[in-house]
């Protein structure tokens with residue numbers, strides 16, 4: 148039985164329970180009814196209905212492509228200022244026309260629906276790529292429900308008979324406001340959000356780690372950060388509560404933990420470090436490359452952050468992997484201007500590629516050590 152998770156309110160519905168709306172010709176025009184009441188393609192009043200589906204819980208339109216492909220939700224979380232919005236903003240750009248696009252032949256990314264397109268333009272691509280400005284702090288869900296950013300990714304499979312198109316992977320990103328993670332009032336929203344996620348990306352800001360602040364100095368927009376270990380603790384708690392998973396069992400949702408802003412950390416990674424090498428994910432996910440980075444970042448966190456961090460992750464999650472990346476590639480000049488050389492991301496896409504490989508959308512190769 149297929150279920151659809153609404154990307155706006157995160158409620159799960161059976162396909163047959165999704166609503167449809169009576170069409171122009173029906174005297175009940177505009178009324179809605181569950182899809183299972185459809186008879187020979189007609190509404191309960193015998194007329195042709197509108198083709199799109201609606202969520203019976205929140206009433207919003209669901210995009211056809213989203214319903215048909217069983218869209219995958221990816222939650223992006225992390226404490227305030229950890230780099231979530233910048234990561235999402237640059238990632239979409241890289242998949243559309245940056246390096247990632249060049250390394251995966253035949254891949255395409257389309258933002259789905261007016262709202263996603265407008266939002267991406269306004270909040271992400273215009274400031275970053277046209278105005279050369281860092282992004283604004285994300286508005287808390289208290290003020291505005293987070294709008295999902297929906298896009299479909301298509302990959303081409305090449306075989307003996309040439310290239311074949313395969314079904315798109317529709318992905319939905321929620322760029323949360325960091326302050327909400329620590330905030331009890333936003334609990335309910337956050338729980339459904341995480342529960343609906345098929346993959347979670349947790350971004351870790353090195354600039355919020357005391358030892359690194361001593362080493363590099365401060366750069367953030369704000370001080371008085373929530374402890375990132377606390378964010379992780381909350382994440383585990385929330386997921387357990389919702390899915391009724393006993394405390395002694397580990398969670399199944401794959402978790403990518405990415406250290407952000409590594410452009411600020413050149414001195415803490417030696418010249419041999421995999422984080423000084425270009426990524427080897429070319430047209431596939433290179434498992435050996437992924438493992439190398441994983442071990443490197445794990446060791447880094449033990450040294451520069453807190454050994455308790457890796458222990459907590461290992462106790463709570465069955466499948467997790469560490470990443471190190473930079474979305475901008477360089478420190479912005481100030482709160483209004485990016486570095487003059489522009490945006491040059493480094494290993495930005497790795498967590499996303501890992502999740503796509505887990506979803507079966509791209510191939511994994513063993514790779515060479």
Ligand SMILES: Nc1nc2c(ncn2[C@@H]2O[C@H](COP(=O)(O)OP(=O)(O)OP(=O)(O)O)[C@@H](O)[C@H]2O)c(=O)[nH]1
Pocket residue numbers: 225226227228229230231232233234281282283284285286323324325326367368407408409410411472473474475476477478479
């Ligand atoms: N040096 C460096 N700075 C970065 C990078 N990515 C983001 N930043 C900076 O980090 C700060 C926070 O970035 P955001 O993307 O707004 O962080 P956020 O997690 O969305 O923050 P909230 O919306 O408040 O939760 C901004 O000043 C960014 O310019 C990076 O790769 N390198």
Ligand SMILES: [Mg+2]
Pocket residue numbers: 231232233283284285322323324325
């Ligand atoms: Mg943000």
Ligand SMILES: [Zn+2]
Pocket residue numbers: 169170173174175176190191192193194
């Ligand atoms: Zn009708």
Ligand SMILES: [Zn+2]
Pocket residue numbers: 153154155156157158202203204205206207
């Ligand atoms: Zn809904």
